[in-house]
Amino acid sequence: MFKMLIFAVSLSLAGTLLKDLNVPGGGFHVVGGSSIGKSTINHVAVSVWGDRSRFKTWRSTGNALEQIALIHNDNTLILDEIGEANKYEMDNIVYMLANGTGKERSNKGFENRETKTWRLLFLSNGEIDLRSIMQSIGKSPKDGQTLQIANIPADTGKFGVFENLHEFPSGSELADHLKDKAEYHHGSLGMAFIEKYIENHSRNKERAKFFFDEFKNRIQAENDSQVSRVLSRFALVAAAGELASEFGLVSWEPEDAIKAIAECFNSWLEDRGSGNTETEEALNQVKSFIERNEDSRFEALQTGSQPLSSQPVFNTVIRDKAGFKHYENRQDVYYIYPETFKNEVCKGICYKTALSELREKGFLKHDADRFDCKLPSNSTKKRPRMYAILGELLGESDD
Template structure:
């Protein structure tokens, strides 16, 4: 009995042990399975990422963001892809020669299938990125409209790690032996790609339509025989030569009446580069003009309607464009930013001149204005055809202008590209040819001892003429040899005649100001010096006295303080006195510029400036600086050869 009970107990103990062992094995297996599952989850962990999906037949190609989230079991999984923009690749890092101004080169196609390579500064990624999106949208990139996916665009650009690097520049034109344009670089880039990196969205209108041969036939050749049109086209070819010749920038301004053909000349010059939209207007702020100039560096900058320029800003704008330096600005921390630098030759037109605008704004016209901006009468002397000297037989000036405008709309852009290929591919030969031609023309324009200001202007005309001749030698214009040189000569003589003197401008301006003061206040503020009676006039704002004699005519005795503060306002009074003395207008003692003169009306002697009125007021005739060549016969011969 006891034996059976013991056996039963042993059996139950064994069964319990087996159950516990099985349970322990199950727990171990579960732990092992859980560990394996956890390990599997770590191995298959998902990551947020960007992918570019593109290729033929793909309906919704583009840049996608694939985010992550957790499902109902708490597992991390991929979320549905979000479309960010049309296909775009971050092709390269960009930075300037100092290792600053970092950016990214973005490559994509617009809806027409045209390729775009846009260098964007990383500064555009700051903030909400609105300026960045505006820039890319203007180039044809399609971007998501929903705020969430749209905001991922900045992240996509910032996280990219391209393999290539490129050198960025912030202005067009010459950089070493390479000529950089917004969409293309000509010449040797020294082993590293050079690209234009700008935050501006509008860019430069450099497009091509038609053919070079048709542009030459329909635009350039019909301009032959018209000095202003030929000069404008020659200036378009001269602009890229400034850097090659280490020449200073500057401008040409055609001043004349409305509908005289000035805009036609600007459109013809602009067609060397692109369509009519290549031409700008003066209606812009200083900052805007500075940005435009940086995008036209080493290129022509056509600016129409100078009358739209704010008069108070006129002088400063001219200096800024000609000197090639923008304003110095500061960073937020107060440190100075590098000022924008550029080199432009600008072509301007308007019914008034720069000097008129400066005076309208209450400023004083300086000699530097006329040296930097060459003011040329739009209508040739004695002409009856507006800006033209000749038009085709049976065609009115208005019809001829319309023909030129229509031709520029249909044929443009090819000449500039071909010109750059020649300049970058033959830099040394081109530079030598330009120097030879310019030096020869300069000898015809001025004498070796010409005044410095006149010589500076003559050098610019000589370079323009030389560039036009070299472009003709390369088969770009279809003109006869000498056409561009003659146009430069004729326009230089017109500028010189309008200027009124072949010397420096300051002495002439000083004499003109003194003359204007005497003419305005002669009798009112200069009472007779010899009147001592009780009925002599009472002059409350007296500037001096006047004396009359048959030998010397009227003489003005100007009080020293009035001479310094009023007569010479805006000038150094000693420089004015020196100019008057050299012109024989100021009667001086052996030392100094004043004289001790007896004034009977005052009963004493006073020191005054003695201005010879007859000499001053009779010295206002303009110098005659007319043409010394028979341009009419030359133009007639030229038109026959160019328009057979």
């Protein structure tokens, strides 16, 4: 079974079912190393509706992609090579495509123009993903952004994107064969699918809903609202693939699409990791700040003339101080000024989300019903309220 190829064809058809199954738009991103056949997936997907001229590129402005999205309303947009995108616009563009709403604009008379809207799925590929692009320019990707475009690792561990070669001597030759065939045979499957679907619209809508629900019922996914949103998108693709099989338009057997898309979903879930990645990202950001700055921006808290820290302290000048480091209960505790925590440590994320997660995980020293606590008694006699992060977050412990 060609898992990724079934996924590509089913996804290309699935955009036409968005309205009937009431599923929000969104994207998929096939990610992996070079020369493993990622672009072949896009070639196969685009051939469902036409030739390679239907390929669009990430190397476009947000305004240009608005118009492209509008043209692909209730269909699937194929975008090639995410690495060519304007990395400074990527997060906004992904939100725009998935949410189906363009920018609000006014005319010369300062009257609001009608905002462009659409509903679509999109498929992308590349050696890097949205998270990596944003991190490369110092942005912190939010979970809502990365959920809009679900990563699917391209490498099956066998022959790149292929599980078997079907008598071809190499993966590259199989990829070339598929690309050649996609150039020669294209544009018929999509129209045939639409014709079959509308022949008996009421029944086929019910069948699509059946396959959609069947897929979701078979997936043993965690009860998480974020996972559920992406699961519905995969279920839509599975429904389109099963309908295509039921219509006799493709060569795969019944349930092959459900099985193939389930594998893709599980690959996404494994790549994403467990739990709420937005809170995980918050913990990682706090941890990273302390690790980068603990020797240069944290002053060892002293009582009298004795430092209370696990590390010897030298009389270095602390510039741009973020807070204090104090050794207590067999670990360092990092006391951070509230404004520094909000504006620097949690730049780009919600600081309250970070504090809530730190407290829930036991990494925050705090007073009852608060996130902060007073600085311990020290030689300056000043005891401001600060956020106190336990060194256990960094793996520190004398146990």
